[in-house]
Amino acid sequence: MEPLFQFFNNLFPFISDWPEWLAHTVVGVVTVLLLFGFVALFALFAIWLERKISAHMQDRLGPMEVGGWHGWAQPIADAIKLLVKEDIIPAMADRTLFKLAPVIVFTAALAGFAVLPWSQDFIPADLNVGLLYILSVSSFAVIGLLMGGWASNNKWSLYGAMRAASQMISYEIPVALALLAVIMNAGTMSMRHLVIAQSGNILDWNVFNFFPLTAVAFFIYFVASLAEVNRTPFDLPEGESELVGGFHTEYSSMRFAFFFLGEYANMYIVSAIATTVFLGGWLAPFEALNFIPGPIWFVGKAMTLVFIQMWLRWTLPRLRVDQLMYTCWKVLTPFSFAIILLIGLWKVL
Amino acid sequence: MKKSNIPESQFELQVPESLKTEEMTISMGPQHPSTHGVLQVILKTDGEIINSAKPQIGYLHRCFEKHAENITWHQVIPFTDRLDYIASMNNNLGYVIGIERMMNLEVNERAEHLRVVVSELNRIASHLIALGTYGLDIGAFTPFLYVFRDREKILDLFEEISGARLLYNYIWVGGVAYDAPEGWREKVLEFCDYFEPKIKEYNDILTYNKIFIERTANVGVIPAEVGISYGVSGPSLRGSGVNFDLRKDDPYSIYDRFDFNVVVGKGEMGTVGDTWDRYWVRVDEMVESVKIIRQALENLPEGDAKETVPRNIKVPAGEYYMRTETPRGELGFYIISDGSKMPNRVKVRSPAFCNLSVLQAIAPGVMIADLVAIIGSLDIVLGEVDR
Amino acid sequence: MRQYFKNIYEAIATILVGMGVTWRHLFTRAVTVQYPHVKRELPERSRMQLFVEMDDCIGCMACQRACPVDCIDIKTVRAGKEEDLGETSNGQKKRLHVVQFNIDMGKCCYCSDCVFPCPTGAIRMTPEYEFTTYDRSSLLFKFATYTPEQISELQERERKEKEAQAAARAAKLKAAEEAKKAAAKNDETKSE
């Protein structure tokens, strides 16, 4: 919490006059609210963006009415609609688990934001094992999905949950291995220091390190992270043409919205990790562009990756379960092992 | 001399006895995103693998055959529109030619050419939907909207010539309901020029996509003899490598005058008769349809297409089984007349009905996701299955 | 092993080709028509709402017979002998009061079978398509212009005429019968 405290201290010097407990509480609460606000805003924006991108990729216009300019208020209207809709819980569902599941999914997504380095100074918690933390916290989501699918007492939901569990657990491995390739070189797992190690210009970013080895690692990470957040072509847990709606078949109103929020927050988190680890975090690609503040670079890079995720989603069909496992265990995992091995060799030589 | 009859399934699931677990029975449909309507399939699954799939139909039964016995010959035509509502022109054509053959009625040349043009346009429109929804079943959303964009152009042409966009009631006994309006021929040619390059686009985004191929090749193989035994017809049978197209093999209207190829599945990406082959036959058939349209429009004679339409039809007593090639396969109308102004019996042999029946034979042993791919590749329209 | 790498290469290459297609479409013009703001001109043949030109209708019921779903309901009253209802636009003489011409567009199947048998071209389908309502009963379009009083008056007259006719016929019949009887009587008397 120290860098965050400093950051607030710089902004509002009077905080240092407060007693320590008060200052810490206030800073903590404000940060959480900021992040929560960001997640909600980002989700709304991303939903709008996704609808617009998909529409234009399909020669459509997408939402055009609500709010005037290109239907910018459509996601807000949708959110309000979801809020006021009737909350339906199936009669035979396990009510406690059913209610808990979306909360867990969303919490897991939100917790990941704690270690994202937005800029040199603004990082809610600069853990020395930040990367490890984010990986472990984000895999909490699978418990939520499993609970939701099980508790719905619907066979399609159960299928979705089972698929989600096997998929997310499998894809943890290539994700972790791909990141390991970088950590080996950087020698740190602190998100902040990972970025600081990449200072310089664009060629100092990790993705161009040991060219092309880390580039391949970046690619592996990106593909595996798509599976981590259940995006096409790996959206089997939802798979609306096969499993109706997968694990969230029975969810409606705000509980469904939480799953939705969680999905979009996760999209952002995996993109942000990729940005931090491979694409130089808040750093500008060239010295000349340093006048643009760090957070803008950070969010901009992450949003580019989010855009690519959407782009892929509206281009590709869905894989089958066995092909999904094949991709993970027979393609991504061996390749990431090979990269770790090669980088190790490179470093030794 | 007794040959072995074809077993229920050719694909026995081989799981060691010790690994077998309890079966799960799932009702897929009647409300399910990829059963293409109100089809219900009762699945018995072992995990993701299907042990048996039994289609349950009848949710869209509208008593076409009973209706037809209580209305006049001509009034049946709007009802045939509603059988296979995606290819109404072809349905009209089948029924009408059946009656014309019973009445021994000549149709003038211009009407014959217009019939071929609209039928082939409708075939393209129908195959476009098959393509798009198939992409949707596999999980690709975008091609669906591309094909609807192009289908819309065909519907615009239909609206101009017949006044309706979906249920045309255009082909009438003795001719067609309206002559083509001025400039329609040029518009169709324009559409052909526009459409041909679009097929490459579909191929780029869907047909040759590796994920798509992986999902569809070697899945749901229908061997030729199984297909014939189950009465599978049309693109679904041709996908199994059987060169059988009623436009060539039992020609009706003026199809024998045109030069076009019968597309058959060759197993390009996997086995002959897999879902990819059935899909590919449809893509290639659109190219052939464009060829036919061009030829028909080239030779389109001048004159009035409407002139032979009689006011009141009385069909001489007798019976006839007329079969035509619709986008889904062999559409048969078995018409019995007792010489009065109403049909005595109109039986529809609907291609989708027979194509769907093969599902129970090829489904065992595939995964749930594959079942969706198989149903999509059979290109059923429930309006026709249930009639 | 070669197949393995070939598969990976193919997967990446075809995915990139597909992404190229969607990327190009991101910048092509959308084909959407913003419906309530922009309205497409429909071709004149468009079969949307049915319309009846009552001045041309001669009440022959050909359309009612042709309708496969029975959505047209016509009632007519015969015109009086000295009454002149005028002529239709193609010169046919009108002999019937069309006191009721109801079309239930909720039932209509838009096949336009009713349009063709019409001898005067009175009934036709128009490209007008915006007639949705919140109430199904307002899809029942009534084209006849007669008021209920006029109808009952006409029907009354027809009934009376019919009665008169029936009475006349009965009288005629009776007369014939009586004549027959008389003749029979005559015969009887003759034979006696």
Add this chain to the structure above:
Amino acid sequence: MTAQEIYNSIQEKFPDTIVEFNDSVLQPYIKLTPDQFNEVCQFLRDTDTLGFDALMNLSGVDYGEELGTVYHLYSMQHRHKIVLKVNVPREHAEIPTVADLWRTADWHEREVFDLYGINFINHPDMRRILLPDDWEGYPLRKDYVQPEEYNGITIAHPDMKGNSDEEK
């Protein structure tokens, strides 16, 4: 092969089963008795010169006094067709199945059973196919009367009445 030749070959093998042969109509047909029907069909399918490997259509017909089924056969190799007819009395409508010969007959026979009430002997799964399992009567028979209600649901929709002024 012409219809005459097909008739001759059946005549040779199963002389007792043929009721009628009509070559003068648009599509010549052979009328058979139900007794040996399955064997005749097996013969038609499996003889190399006949080779009727496809059942195009199977249709039930109500002739008034009798019910009947009509089979339209086609040979994919020889490209010839033939129509078979089997008539059975209304009260005792039973025909041997051909579902074991042409799998497509499976559903078609169920449909005929559903709509005409003809029972197919040895059919593997003789259930209704289009109508609900508990539907009463066979709707395509000419003497079928539409029931008032089904499981408490009125069948005649109120809108199915006329639309004249008095009724609305």
